[in-house]
Amino acid sequence: MSQTAEHHIPSLTFRDTVRSSDADAVRDIVASTGFFTSAEIEVAVELVHDRLSRGERSEYFFLFADCDGRVVGYSCYGPIACTVGSFDLYWIAVHEKWRGRGIGSVLLRATEERIAAAGGRAIYVETASRAQYDPTRRYYENNRYVREATLKDFYTPGDDKVIYSKRIRGA
Amino acid sequence: MSQTAEHHIPSLTFRDTVRSSDADAVRDIVASTGFFTSAEIEVAVELVHDRLSRGERSEYFFLFADCDGRVVGYSCYGPIACTVGSFDLYWIAVHEKWRGRGIGSVLLRATEERIAAAGGRAIYVETASRAQYDPTRRYYENNRYVREATLKDFYTPGDDKVIYSKRIRGA
Numbered sequence: 001m002s003q004t005a006e007h008h009i010p011s012l013t014f015r016d017t018v019r020s021s022d023a024d025a026v027r028d029i030v031a032s033t034g035f036f037t038s039a040e041i042e043v044a045v046e047l048v049h050d051r052l053s054r055g056e057r058s059e060y061f062f063l064f065a066d067c068d069g070r071v072v073g074y075s076c077y078g079p080i081a082c083t084v085g086s087f088d089l090y091w092i093a094v095h096e097k098w099r100g101r102g103i104g105s106v107l108l109r110a111t112e113e114r115i116a117a118a119g120g121r122a123i124y125v126e127t128a129s130r131a132q133y134d135p136t137r138r139y140y141e142n143n144r145y146v147r148e149a150t151l152k153d154f155y156t157p158g159d160d161k162v163i164y165s166k167r168i169r170g171a
Numbered sequence: 172m173s174q175t176a177e178h179h180i181p182s183l184t185f186r187d188t189v190r191s192s193d194a195d196a197v198r199d200i201v202a203s204t205g206f207f208t209s210a211e212i213e214v215a216v217e218l219v220h221d222r223l224s225r226g227e228r229s230e231y232f233f234l235f236a237d238c239d240g241r242v243v244g245y246s247c248y249g250p251i252a253c254t255v256g257s258f259d260l261y262w263i264a265v266h267e268k269w270r271g272r273g274i275g276s277v278l279l280r281a282t283e284e285r286i287a288a289a290g291g292r293a294i295y296v297e298t299a300s301r302a303q304y305d306p307t308r309r310y311y312e313n314n315r316y317v318r319e320a321t322l323k324d325f326y327t328p329g330d331d332k333v334i335y336s337k338r339i340r341g342a
Contacts, residue, residue, distance in 0.1 A: 040253065043252075080325075081214075082211065082326065083325060083326050083327065084326065084327040085327075086325055086326070121324070121328075122324065122325070124322070124325075148320075148322055148323070149319075149320030149321065149322060149334065150320065151295070151319055151320060151334065151336065152319070153292070153293065154251075154254060154257055154293070154295075155253065155254050155255065155257070156254065156255040156256075157292075163320065163322065165322065
């Protein structure tokens with residue numbers, strides 16, 4: 001199945017640099033997923049502005065997947081303060097119109113390569129246990145992330161925080 | 172033993188409001204513990220400035236324990252975004268000169284009451300597994316915090332992140 005899906009992957013260009021037009025692109029992509037509240041969408045956009053205004057001093061790094069000059073997906077990650085080689089993956093999303101073609105996994109792999117090149121040893125990602133996030137958890141598990149911890153009722157009674165991690169080979 | 176220790180607790184006044192002089196007080200307290208790097212100390216001070224400049228819009232809340240007009244300890248906590256009733260305890264510290272008198276536990280209890288009054292259901296606190304933090308972990312365990320999760324090698328190989336939590340009764 002996934003072989004077939006990967007067959008349809010369009011030709012992607014990966015880009016580390018952030019442009020001012022990326023703020024709108026990120027808003028479009030995150031909103032298109034239908035997963036996030038407007039407050040959460042604004043947080044995603046705010047991180048782009050942080051990177052644009054603070055440059056290298058920002059702790060947020062981005063990887064954009066462009067196709068024919070359009071941003072179809074992106075990830076946002078960064079080193080975790082006070083750790084040696086642990087990185088958070090804050091956001092990873094593919095525009096709804098481009099989902100189901102394996103772009104998410106290709107983007108994740110490209111992000112892991114960037115993190116490894118930056119000296120990363122491990123990547124952490126947090127998600128929720130509620131049913132809405134079943135595809136998200138499956139996505140990480142399919143990409144060899146390990147469910148390392150669960151914080152019971154963290155978000156609200158009945159909705160746990162789930163922390164996944166993946167060990168990677170640093171540069 | 173702890174009964175005897177609590178006998179010596181000086182008369183403390185708790186204060187929620189933040190004064191500009193608290194920035195220096197926090198620096199003194201955090202530095203006095205000998206636990207933190209200068210970068211970490213600056214993070215602690217920065218949170219005071221955030222509260223002073225942004226007021227109610229700041230997500231950082233403080234509780235100061237004053238004795239005879241001097242700040243002897245403090246805690247910094249706040250609601251965790253996108254959760255209903257989960258709070259982070261970011262910092263809690265007592266000045267080295269005042270340690271060993273049970274002030275830390277009294278301050279922790281007073282902080283828990285503030286969080287409960289603000290609708291908190293649960294408090295989360297993160298610490299490290301390395302030996303330096305043995306007293307810290309014992310302190311939370313003595314105060315009925317439960318070791319809920321461990322992220323192996325999170326800080327550096329051999330030094331895990333340990334997440335404690337405590338369920339409290341919200342207002």
